[in-house]
Amino acid sequence: MNMAFHASMGQRIIKRTDVKTTFLVSRHKKLSAKLAPFGGWLMPIQYKGIIAEHNWTRNSCSLFDICHMGEFMIYGNPDENNLGTVISTNLKSMGCGMCRYGFLLNEAGGIVDDLIIYKLKIDQWMMVVNAATISADLKYLQTYLSPEAKLENISSATAKLDLQGPLSREVLQDLVGNDINKLKYYTFGYFSLADEKIMISRTGYTGELGYELYISAEKAGLVWDILLADKRVEPAGLGARDTLRLEMAYPLYGQDIDFFHTPEESDLLKFVDFDKDFIGKSSLLKKHHSGVKQSLCCFKVKSRRIPRHNYKIYKDSVEIGVVTSGSFSPSLLCGIGMGYINKEDNKIGQRLLIKQENMEIEAIIIDKPFYKKGSIKN
């Protein structure tokens, strides 16, 4: 058999010698994880197996090493330093202790990155960004933030662990106390763990009740060990993170969303606030009025076949688009995927044919998310 055929996990593979490792790499090796480069980092793709880890997250609680992602601290009032026009979402309506999903857009309205912005104080904000885009984001922020803004890249001093799953609240409650129950979706607080005040937000990328923990680099290993000592918690890799996020139709930057597509084309306009001024606004409005041509659709495959990145999408015998993300859905037991197609064809119930070489996969457009039983808002 040819094992390198149509590999989809390797799209971002770069030379092994160039990759960075997280604070936890020795622990991953001890757990016999399969490690592979992702976004410039050598990351655990799986421990026991992607499907087992996926199901454990849906039913219990999983711990993910997400230390590769970037964190920036921005000091200053957003009204005075342009932060409000740099981020697509409304910052004015955010109280301290709230966080929000949004984008950095270029002048043409394309997505430079997707992010979560945290309001720590009126004049102190934290931005969490993708690993592969850290340096591009910094350059962008240096260009568009006013000189008064103080920008600090704290990525290398900050560890990020995601604890995700229906049991994650109970697990954290036993470790940090009852106050964790007060954290509402997309809010954060500070909790004592491992003799440190760590920031925990109720956010995630799985569709389950879950938390993201921001810890000092020195304490990353200790917190990892404390969480894994709980029998309800198992480690999960980026493989399961990918199938979990895809079942929720959450986009992955560089794959489903990028420089060349606007939030309207990506069906993510609800994270753009047109009541304010922001970079790319005039282009987005212009494109909206002239009519966008492409749009991101979600489709379910009739079989267990997997529609993979870059497979072509056909309607009848006409090519109408391309797959951006695809996988086997462990919850639905069939192939699922997303891709850009002609906007007029993006209708629920539309039948599609996904093609690659002599392979043909039947699929149907459905409403997102694919998986609707997640514990995310519990």
Next chain:
Amino acid sequence: MKIPEDCLFTKEHEWVKIKGGQATVGITDHAQSELGDITFVELPQIDYVCQQFQQFATLESVKAASDVYAPVSGKISAVNNKLQNAPELVNQDAFGKGWFVVIELADQKESANLLSAADYEKYLKETVE
């Protein structure tokens, strides 16, 4: 990593167990471990005639889609239909419940083109880091 003594192997990580004129075929423990969770296996119909080292089956794992090659030539006499709804059997038991097909051996001499368990083990050590 299991490598049964009573099987022969290809460099493409298929195994074959020949008994009388019947050859049971699958992929090796090493192959399933490299592929990760196997989610789909497409097998030919009974009576399909395969050629040694030519594709006869397709499988998908979360990681990749792969072609599977026949270790020997001959007509398919049995197909493991359980793999249709339980492809994870290949991960759980690559040399047992995860078998793919049985081929009626067309030419006994073809086994000379295959690796013994010891040779396959050596081949794995040489090629896998």
